[in-house]
Amino acid sequence: MKPRHASDEHRLSRLVNIGLPYLWLGLFFLLPFVIVLRISLAEPQLAQPPYTALWEWVEQGILQIRLNLGNFQLIREDDIYLAALLNSLWVALMGTLGCLLLGYPMAYAIATAPERRRIPLLMLIILPFWTSFLIRVYAWIGLLNANGLLNNFLLQLGVIDTPLKILHTQTAVYIGVIYSYLPFMILPLYANLTRLDPTLLEAAADLGCRPFRAFTRVTLPLSMPGIVAGSMLVFIPVVGEFVIPDLLGSPGSLMIGKLMWTEFFANKDWPLASALAIVLLAVLVVPFVLMQRLQQNDEDGRT
Amino acid sequence: MKRRSWPLLSVLAFGYAFLYVPILLLILYSFNESRLVTVWSGFSFKWYGELLHNRQLLDAAWLSVRIAAVNATIALVLGTLAANALVRHGRFRGRTGLELLLTAPLVMPDVIIGLSMLLLFVALQQTIGWPDGRGFSTITIAHITFSLAYVAVVVRSRLARMDASLEEAAMDLGARPLTVYRRITLPLIAPALLSGWLLAFTLSLDDLVIASFVSGPGSTTLPMVIYSSVRMGVSPQINALATLVVAVVALAVVIAGFSLRRR
Amino acid sequence: MPSPSDRRPLESWQDPKAAPYVRIDRVTKQFGDVYAVDDVSLNIFQGEFFSLLGSSGCGKSTLLRLLAGLEYPTSGRIYIDGVDVTDVPPYSRPVNMMFQSYALFPHMTVEQNIEFGLKQDRLPRRERAERVGEMLDLLRITELRKRRPDQLSGGQRQRVALARSLAKHPKLLLLDEPLGALDKRLRENTQFELVNLQERLGITFVTVTHDQEEAMTMSSRIAVMDAGQIMQVDTPTAIYEFPNSRFVAEFIGSVNLFEGKIVAIQGDDVLIEAQFGGLMRMRSLQPHPIGTPAVVAIRPEKLRLCQTPSDDGVNRLQGVVEDIAYLGDVSIYRIRTGGGTLVEMTLTNIQPRTEQALTWEQEVWVEWSPTSGVVLTD
Numbered sequence: 001m002k003p004r005h006a007s008d009e010h011r012l013s014r015l016v017n018i019g020l021p022y023l024w025l026g027l028f029f030l031l032p033f034v035i036v037l038r039i040s041l042a043e044p045q046l047a048q049p050p051y052t053a054l055w056e057w058v059e060q061g062i063l064q065i066r067l068n069l070g071n072f073q074l075i076r077e078d079d080i081y082l083a084a085l086l087n088s089l090w091v092a093l094m095g096t097l098g099c100l101l102l103g104y105p106m107a108y109a110i111a112t113a114p115e116r117r118r119i120p121l122l123m124l125i126i127l128p129f130w131t132s133f134l135i136r137v138y139a140w141i142g143l144l145n146a147n148g149l150l151n152n153f154l155l156q157l158g159v160i161d162t163p164l165k166i167l168h169t170q171t172a173v174y175i176g177v178i179y180s181y182l183p184f185m186i187l188p189l190y191a192n193l194t195r196l197d198p199t200l201l202e203a204a205a206d207l208g209c210r211p212f213r214a215f216t217r218v219t220l221p222l223s224m225p226g227i228v229a230g231s232m233l234v235f236i237p238v239v240g241e242f243v244i245p246d247l248l249g250s251p252g253s254l255m256i257g258k259l260m261w262t263e264f265f266a267n268k269d270w271p272l273a274s275a276l277a278i279v280l281l282a283v284l285v286v287p288f289v290l291m292q293r294l295q296q297n298d299e300d301g302r303t
Numbered sequence: 304m305k306r307r308s309w310p311l312l313s314v315l316a317f318g319y320a321f322l323y324v325p326i327l328l329l330i331l332y333s334f335n336e337s338r339l340v341t342v343w344s345g346f347s348f349k350w351y352g353e354l355l356h357n358r359q360l361l362d363a364a365w366l367s368v369r370i371a372a373v374n375a376t377i378a379l380v381l382g383t384l385a386a387n388a389l390v391r392h393g394r395f396r397g398r399t400g401l402e403l404l405l406t407a408p409l410v411m412p413d414v415i416i417g418l419s420m421l422l423l424f425v426a427l428q429q430t431i432g433w434p435d436g437r438g439f440s441t442i443t444i445a446h447i448t449f450s451l452a453y454v455a456v457v458v459r460s461r462l463a464r465m466d467a468s469l470e471e472a473a474m475d476l477g478a479r480p481l482t483v484y485r486r487i488t489l490p491l492i493a494p495a496l497l498s499g500w501l502l503a504f505t506l507s508l509d510d511l512v513i514a515s516f517v518s519g520p521g522s523t524t525l526p527m528v529i530y531s532s533v534r535m536g537v538s539p540q541i542n543a544l545a546t547l548v549v550a551v552v553a554l555a556v557v558i559a560g561f562s563l564r565r566r
Numbered sequence: 567m568p569s570p571s572d573r574r575p576l577e578s579w580q581d582p583k584a585a586p587y588v589r590i591d592r593v594t595k596q597f598g599d600v601y602a603v604d605d606v607s608l609n610i611f612q613g614e615f616f617s618l619l620g621s622s623g624c625g626k627s628t629l630l631r632l633l634a635g636l637e638y639p640t641s642g643r644i645y646i647d648g649v650d651v652t653d654v655p656p657y658s659r660p661v662n663m664m665f666q667s668y669a670l671f672p673h674m675t676v677e678q679n680i681e682f683g684l685k686q687d688r689l690p691r692r693e694r695a696e697r698v699g700e701m702l703d704l705l706r707i708t709e710l711r712k713r714r715p716d717q718l719s720g721g722q723r724q725r726v727a728l729a730r731s732l733a734k735h736p737k738l739l740l741l742d743e744p745l746g747a748l749d750k751r752l753r754e755n756t757q758f759e760l761v762n763l764q765e766r767l768g769i770t771f772v773t774v775t776h777d778q779e780e781a782m783t784m785s786s787r788i789a790v791m792d793a794g795q796i797m798q799v800d801t802p803t804a805i806y807e808f809p810n811s812r813f814v815a816e817f818i819g820s821v822n823l824f825e826g827k828i829v830a831i832q833g834d835d836v837l838i839e840a841q842f843g844g845l846m847r848m849r850s851l852q853p854h855p856i857g858t859p860a861v862v863a864i865r866p867e868k869l870r871l872c873q874t875p876s877d878d879g880v881n882r883l884q885g886v887v888e889d890i891a892y893l894g895d896v897s898i899y900r901i902r903t904g905g906g907t908l909v910e911m912t913l914t915n916i917q918p919r920t921e922q923a924l925t926w927e928q929e930v931w932v933e934w935s936p937t938s939g940v941v942l943t944d
Contacts, residue, residue, distance in 0.1 A: 021385035032419030105314040139325035240412020472669035476683030
């Protein structure tokens with residue numbers, strides 16, 4: 001619509017609809033990152049707030065700027081940070097794969113279920129998501145404990161004779177991640193698979209394609225956008241996950257989110273925590289842009 | 304053609320078992336007499352009783368509910384505005400920027416949001432003297448910031464699916480844009496508004512990490528209390544609490560399902 | 567273009583003194599690089615049943631939406647009843663529209679839907695109730711008044727949509743594919759009802775349709791559109807009998823086109839040397855320079871089929887029957903002529919089928935008279 005025709009009401013509605021969310025997100029989401037970047041270049045000090053100022057007027061007309069790159073240097077030099085970052089990426093990757101392996105068949109089964117059963121089945125996927133995340137992670141502590149329910153069960157069956165150590169291992173973290181993030185994988189996959197025209201498969205069958213081949217040649221390629229969207233929704237937040245490694249993981253293997261938490265709360269080193277946040281952000285930019293681009297294409301393709 | 308394959312159905316069954324068995328066991332052991340989660344020593348409501356006398360936990364729960372309600376309401380307004388902008392205002396300048404700002408909070412790790420919000424509040428306090436101390440308002444603001452993105456997703460998809468000619472028809476019949484929005488658009492997207500509100504409410508009620516960063520002394524939310532007690536080990540009181548949460552959610556879903564079916 | 571077959575009294579669009587009710591003045595609407603409506607000028611008069619006819623994407627719906635105010639033109643002006651409404655928003659225009667999807671508000675009853683527009687005008691409650699009752703009566707849907715749109719059949723919805731758009735007593739009603747969502751039988755009945763309603767209320771109707779039969783049955787005049795432009799505006803008869811271009815001739819009904827070159831003019835007739843190798847003599851009142859390439863357009867039912875040729879040798883083609891399609895009331899014959907072209911013709915089945923003389927592979931002559939078609943030189 002041409003602006004010359006826009007009525008006052010239309011202009012006001014534009015201003016409110018676009019302006020207010022922009023203002024809020026700009027102030028409370030974008031601006032904070034600038035501040036994080038600023039503080040990542042400061043030094044810690046024992047004061048309130050616990051970091052040095054980047055600039056100060058030392059005398060009339062002289063502005064002194066101190067940029068401390070030491071935090072980033074430390075992150076580069078001390079192996080613990082690199083190890084934590086790599087471990088985070090690995091856990092995120094394994095968690096994503098796990099969600100995909102379990103989530104894809106589930107999404108496929110729901111999408112191909114009779115129409116009236118789809119919504120209830122989908123509701124059952126979403127339902128746990130409405131209960132507390134923390135409590136759901138907590139549930140696994142009781143299950144995976146050395147004298148927990150799973151071990152008791154297996155011991156009684158006679159499958160094992162000494163309790164398995166699962167809690168506080170990497171395996172427990174994988175389980176926790178898959179358990180908590182499964183809905184995020186299934187929902188976009190389901191949305192994608194239901195949009196798939198079923199006559200395509202009938203056409204493939206009619207042309208002599210066996211079901212499995214039809215799946216790999218038709219369904220799988222067409223559901224790629226759903227796969228990528230779901231994977232990004234799992235991968236990105238898991239890289240920075242704190243609760244799951246903290247409650248289920250081993251104290252020895254660190255993830256970057258937990259490290260940030262420790263630097264911030266235990267060591268009170270705000271600048272170092274900020275620098276870690278900047279590094280984490282830089283790592284996550286690539287998958288994020290990929291996800292955003294894909295979403296855009298998907299929308300353009302739909303209109 | 305429509306034969307269902309057994310491998311697929313068994314994966315589906317396994318998936319649902321995986322999602323629900325931990326929760327069901329959690330509920331079961333909330334009625335366990337013993338403090339040990341592994342041993343069943345008889346049915347009892349005693350953990351519920353203890354829960355009701357846990358002052359700290361009740362205070363935290365009340366604070367969390369208030370934060371969640373205020374958060375959900377403001378996030379609903381802002382998220383709906385953002386959805387309007389994206390669906391109804393075409394290709395305005397800065398559209399890509401808004402889309403980015405609305406997607407990022409969905410995937411941004413909590414630790415980053417929490418840290419950056421805290422640093423913002425500290426910087427604001429230094430420069431303009433507000434917020435004076437941290438607590439209810441800082442937690443609420445932080446929660447709104449990521450909740451509104453979720454609300455926008457829900458409302459946006461409903462708005463986009465709505466037949467645009469309904470609004471055009473109303474305008475053609477003489478309704479001005481604001482009337483059209485109030486009389487036609489809002490009633491038709493009401494279910495999405497409800498689920499957006501509930502989603503924002505739940506997200507807020509559930510958040511541990513961000514609240515931990517931006518809360519101050521004296522403002523401890525429910526997840527913070529749960530977290531500190533969980534770190535001490537398994538506690539049947541938490542099981543009891545989890546059971547109550549599940550019961551409330553299930554009830555809400557059943558009610559919502561019924562009221563939707565009746566329409 | 568004045569059509570010779572029109573012997574009725576002067577219609578409003580032929581009266582040079584009549585002021586158009588709707589005047590579209592050089593209107594263009596661009597969406598990005600696409601010209602949905604391309605420099606269209608059009609006058610529509612009070613009391614007309616005017617149809618915009620064209621295939622999908624020809625710009626007819628955009629033109630209708632421009633009249634409703636749901637789109638604003640890139641350039642050009644629109645006048646309704648003498649007033650420039652180009653920049654007037656839809657809610658302030660004296661125009662109502664019936665949407666293709668009907669756009670009934672799903673959260674309101676039939677009654678509330680009809681009342682909606684009246685409420686916007688702040689009519690007092692009693693008057694609103696009266697007007698709603700009047701509309702329910704007019705469209706015979708009183709017993710549906712408490713129902714919601716999802717409890718109505720397609721035909722009922724169409725009536726409710728019509729009632730809603732008429733409730734405000736607009737002087738101009740826009741109808742976007744008004745019968746498009748109805749099944750064939752219902753559509754035919756509703757066509758006549760719409761025309762009756764329009765005549766009774768005296769409202770100017772502008773409809774959009776892709777169905778030529780529908781346009782022919784209902785309209786006082788038709789504008790045939792293609793690629794954002796208006797190709798011809800005329801009465802249904804004139805459009806069918808005297809298309810002004812190859813496009814219109816081919817778009818409306820079936821037509822046989824014989825290409826050739828004008829070689830002589832004899833009084834009111836032109837002589838055309840046909841590509842199939844004979845001479846064609848056609849009535850044409852327009853001046854044509856000798857040597858102009860021309861196409862003779864003749865409708866299938868205006869051809870004669872002969873088993874022996876008549877003698878003057880003009881307007882005649884020899885061929886064999888290649889295909890016969892029996893449709894009950896008529897049969898369509900396809901004749902393969904010497905030059906290889908297929909000629910299509912329609913014959914009324916006066917005799918029962920078994921007694922028809924013609925059969926496949928039979929040798930026949932196709933003939934026509936000079937007044938049975940038009941000469942197109944575009």
